[in-house]
Amino acid sequence: MTASTTSAGRSDNVPAWRAPGRVPSALRRQAWLAAALLFCPWLVTLFLCGPLLQLHLHPFVIVSLLPGLIAAIYLHLRLIFHLGSNHRYGEADRPFPTLGAATWITLLRGAAIVALAGFLPLAVLPVPALPQAQVWAPGLIYLTISLADLLDGFVARRQHRQTELGQRLDIETDAAGLMVALLVAVSLDRLPALTLLVGLAYYLFLFGIWWRQQRHLPLVALQLRPYARIIAGFQMGLVAMALLPLFNPPFTSIAAALVMTPLLVGFGRDWLVVSCRLRIDSNQRTAMDQWAGLVLTRFLPLVLRLLLLAGGIVNLVQGAASLPHPAWLWAQSLCCLLAGIGWMGRSAALLLTLALSCSLAPYGTGLPVLVLFGIAATLMLTGTGPLSLWSPEEGILYRRRRDSGIPAGNETT
Known part of the structure; x- marks a missing residue:
C-alpha cells in the first residue's frame, strides 16, 4: 500500500x-x-x-x-x-x-x-x-x-x-x-x-x-x-x-x-x-534507514540462513522416523537448503512457509514448526543478503519503474 x-x-x-x-x-x-x-x-x-x-x-x-x-x-x-x-x-x-x-x-x-x-x-x-x-x-x-x-x-x-x-x-x-x-x-x-x-x-x-x-x-x-x-x-x-x-x-x-x-x-x-x-x-x-539497512539486509539474513540450514538438518533427522509422508519432509529439507545457501532464497522461504502452514501438511503446530515458520517468513521479507548464490528475486522486487511514466516525487511509500 x-x-x-x-x-x-x-x-x-x-x-x-x-x-x-x-x-x-x-x-x-x-x-x-x-x-x-x-x-x-x-x-x-x-x-x-x-x-x-x-x-x-x-x-x-x-x-x-x-x-x-x-x-x-x-x-x-x-x-x-x-x-x-x-x-x-x-x-x-x-x-x-x-x-x-x-x-x-x-x-x-x-x-x-x-x-x-x-x-x-x-x-x-x-x-x-x-x-x-x-x-x-x-x-x-x-x-x-x-x-x-x-x-x-x-x-x-x-x-x-x-x-x-x-x-x-x-x-x-x-x-x-x-x-x-x-x-x-x-x-x-x-x-x-x-x-x-x-x-x-x-x-x-x-x-x-x-x-x-x-x-x-x-x-x-x-x-x-x-x-x-x-x-x-x-x-x-x-x-x-x-x-x-x-x-x-x-x-x-x-x-x-x-x-x-x-x-x-x-x-x-x-x-x-x-x-x-x-x-x-x-x-x-535518515540515520535510521542506514542502521536498519545494515542490520536487516546484511547481518540478519546470514543468521536466518544458518538457522534454516540447522533446522532443516534437525527436521530431516527427526522427521524421517515420524512423518508418514516422506515427500513433505524432502520438500521441506530442500527449501531449507536452498534458502540457507541463498539460491532463490526468497522463493524457497516462501514455499517453506506455505508448506509448513498449509492445513494439508502433516507437521502440526508444535513449537519447532512455528519457530521454523517464523524464521522462513522473516527471511522472505529481508532477502538472503550477502554471499547468496543466486537471488533473481531482488532484481524483480527492486527494479526501477523506468517505463511507468511517473516522476519519482509523485510516488511515495
Whole structure:
C-alpha cells in the first residue's frame, strides 16, 4: 500500500472537477457509469442478505453492511474529485476525453472490493455452515484484486496512458481493498484484530497531512522507498492467503505480526519525514534507514540462513522416523537448503512457509514448526543478503519503474 503526498500535499485545494472547462462531458458521463459499477455489488449484497436481515435484525448486523457502501462512496468521490487529472504527468493541458482501459480495470477492482465487503454480514450472522464455494470466495476475490493491480499498470504502459487520475485511483483502491479484506479476515477469525491498524495507518497518514495543511505547517513531499512497496505487496499476499481456508492461525497470526511490524514502523518513519521531524539527506535517507539497512539486509539474513540450514538438518533427522509422508519432509529439507545457501532464497522461504502452514501438511503446530515458520517468513521479507548464490528475486522486487511514466516525487511509500 502506498500513500501519495503529492495529491495530499497540494497547496491548491480546489477540486479539479470544479475547474470550468477542464473535464470533458464524455468523461463526466463515464464517471456516472463508474458509479453504477461500484454501487451494483452493494445492492446485490443487500438483496441477497435481505431475508437473513429480517430474521436477525440487530444493529451489529446493520453495521456490517456499511463498509461496502462506504468503500463504494469513497472510491467514487475520489474519482469525481480528480477527474480533471485524467492526463499524463506534466500534460495538464491535454486531458484524455475517456477514462481508458487501465482506469476501468482499477474501477473493476473497486467493484470487487465492494463485493468482498458483502461477506461481512455472513461473517457476523448466525447462519449455517457456508457452502464450500462461498468459503473459498473471499480469498479468491482478494487474490484476483491483488493480481489485477499488476494488470492495470501494464495496460496503462502499453497504451501510453499513465495518468495522474489512474495513479491516484490505484492507490486509493489498494488502500480500500486492504482495509475491507482485513475486516473480512478479522470477522472470520483468520487474523487478529490488531492487524486492522495496518489498514487504518494509511488514512491516519493522510489525515495528518491534511491537518498540517490546514494549519499551514511545513510538509515534505515523500519519495519512493522500494522496500516499502515490497512490504505492502507481502501484506496484500498475506491477507489473500489468510482468507483462503488452507491457512489458519497460529501461522497467519505469526505472519501478520512479522509483516505488520515493519509496515507500521515505515508509516511512522514516513510521518516523521513528512512532518519535518527527522533529518534527511538529499536522497531523503535518515540515520535510521542506514542502521536498519545494515542490520536487516546484511547481518540478519546470514543468521536466518544458518538457522534454516540447522533446522532443516534437525527436521530431516527427526522427521524421517515420524512423518508418514516422506515427500513433505524432502520438500521441506530442500527449501531449507536452498534458502540457507541463498539460491532463490526468497522463493524457497516462501514455499517453506506455505508448506509448513498449509492445513494439508502433516507437521502440526508444535513449537519447532512455528519457530521454523517464523524464521522462513522473516527471511522472505529481508532477502538472503550477502554471499547468496543466486537471488533473481531482488532484481524483480527492486527494479526501477523506468517505463511507468511517473516522476519519482509523485510516488511515495
